[in-house]
Amino acid sequence: MLKKLLAKLMGSQEKKKPRKKTPGRAKKTTLKKKKPSKKKTAASPAEKEIGRVVAFFRIPVVAVIRVTQGTLKLGDQVWIRGHTTKLKQTLTSMQINHQPISKARKGDEFGVKVSSRARIGDRVYRVSA
Numbered sequence: 685m686l687k688k689l690l691a692k693l694m695g696s697q698e699k700k701k702p703r704k705k706t707p708g709r710a711k712k713t714t715l716k717k718k719k720p721s722k723k724k725t726a727a728s729p730a731e732k733e734i735g736r737v738v739a740f741f742r743i744p745v746v747a748v749i750r751v752t753q754g755t756l757k758l759g760d761q762v763w764i765r766g767h768t769t770k771l772k773q774t775l776t777s778m779q780i781n782h783q784p785i786s787k788a789r790k791g792d793e794f795g796v797k798v799s800s801r802a803r804i805g806d807r808v809y810r811v812s813a
Contacts (some may be wrong), residue, residue, distance in 0.1 A: 729765060731809040737802045738793060747802040750793045756810065757787040764798070766806030773799055 734756055739748035747764070748758075756762070758778060764771040778785050779795045788794045 687787050689701040709716045733807055734810045735764070737764065737766075737804055737806040737808065740804060742801065744760050745798055745800075746795045747798045747806075748793055748795050749788075749808050752812070753790055755787055755789050756794075760779050762804050763809045763811050764802050765809065766803050766810050769800075769802055769806045771798060771800055771802060771809070 718801040732754065733752070735749045736753050738745050738750045740746070742749075756775065758775055758776070761772065761774050764773075775796055776791060777797055778788060780788075780792065
């Protein structure tokens with residue numbers, strides 16, 4: 685050992701013996717179990733997508749809903765669902781430009797007071813009783 689150290693310090697080049705190559709360990713292959721895919725669950729037959737949330741105001745806690753198909757009227761039960769939103773409630777007041785309405789048709793945008801936060805893009809379903 686001392687001889688090797690002195691040789692390094694003095695700068696002499698000793699020929700190193702080539703190392704014998706040992707066969708590498710074979711990697712263990714294991715079969716990975718497939719995770720179940722997260723399929724988007726379709727609405728049940730009792731629910732029908734009726735519109736989308738296009739705006740949300742947090743101070744009066746109001747969501748603006750655009751009706752994309754069908755109609756909504758006072759007393760309908762709606763389910764607002766999104767990435768983080770699951771909100772079910774009955775429509776008790778609907779307004780367009782601060783004027784109360786009783787029915788909204790396809791293409792209408794109306795404001796509705798909601799109990800918690802809704803986000804832009806959340807889907808609105810009408811729940812049949």
